Structures are given as C-alpha cells and as structure tokens.
Amino acid sequence: MSSSCGICGKGSIESVRTQSPYHATSDDIQILPQIIMQLPESIQRYQTNCGRTGGLHAAALFTFEGELVYLTEDIGRHNAVDKLIGHCWLQGLLPLKNYILLLSGRGGFELIQKAHMAGIKIVASSGAPSSLAVEMAKDARMTLIGFLKSDRMNVYSGKQRIIE
Numbered sequence: 001m002s003s004s005c006g007i008c009g010k011g012s013i014e015s016v017r018t019q020s021p022y023h024a025t026s027d028d029i030q031i032l033p034q035i036i037m038q039l040p041e042s043i044q045r046y047q048t049n050c051g052r053t054g055g056l057h058a059a060a061l062f063t064f065e066g067e068l069v070y071l072t073e074d075i076g077r078h079n080a081v082d083k084l085i086g087h088c089w090l091q092g093l094l095p096l097k098n099y100i101l102l103l104s105g106r107g108g109f110e111l112i113q114k115a116h117m118a119g120i121k122i123v124a125s126s127g128a129p130s131s132l133a134v135e136m137a138k139d140a141r142m143t144l145i146g147f148l149k150s151d152r153m154n155v156y157s158g159k160q161r162i163i164e
Helices: 033-037 039-044 048-053 077-090 109-117 131-139
Strands: 057-062 068-074 100-103 122-125 143-146 154-157
Touching (some): 039 057, 068 077, 077 100
Antiparallel strands (some): 143 154
C-alpha cells in the first residue's frame, strides 16, 4: 500500500489490482441499514476542522453497532484514509474486517483498494463510487455503499451483508 492515489508508478489499470493478505478471510457479517444510515450524522460533531474550514475530507472507522472508533481529516481523501489505516496498524488492529469505513466524499477505486488491503469488508461513502470502484469491490467481495444519507443509500456490491 502506498500513500499515493494508487495509480502513480503503475503501467496499467490491471497493475493496481493487488490482492490483500486478508482477502481469503470469510465472514458472516450482517448489519442493519439503519446503523449505516446514521453514520454520516454521527461524525459531524467530531469533524472539528471541517466545521471550521468547510474543505476537509473525513475517513471514519465504526463498529458494526455504529460506534465511532477513529476519525481522521485531511484535505486529501487518500491522506485521510492513509492516516486512519496507519493509526489502526500502529494500534495492532489490522485486519479491519470487523469495522465499517465511512468516507465523507466519493468512493474512488483507490480508496476501495486501500480498504481492501487493510481487510475492510464494508465501505460507505456520501458520494458516488466510480465504476472501477464498484468493479474492484465486487472482485474483492466487499460491500460498497454510495450516496449514503440518513434515509437512503445505494448498495453497489456485497448486498448480502445488509439485513433487509
């Protein structure tokens, strides 16, 4: 994993598809959609820098019960995710298969790749995922949620983890 967007130094799009050491871990994750839909609102009170500047991205890690574990902010989406995963690595928490990653912006493939490498199985974002992000999430057997709001969300892959 690198702190870049994931494309830098790569010769082809296929070369960014790396296999996580946690890829083969099975799971029986089941989560209520109501828990996921309350996540964006729950981080607003912790986004102190974004509140002051209006221009920072957040990456937040939650338990399956909706409890905030860690939140980072940065002007760069990649940096916010790198800070979060780096903190968790230093704390000895990897793989992060028992957590939800919430992104305050769009869900680009490079962020899905970083989440996959850290063992994250569920990624939710307030914005749109790219088509490559959806493809990558499907290949990695991840749940990818986009356009997350307090009353709705789009599930692009891994729908089996969301309780109907």
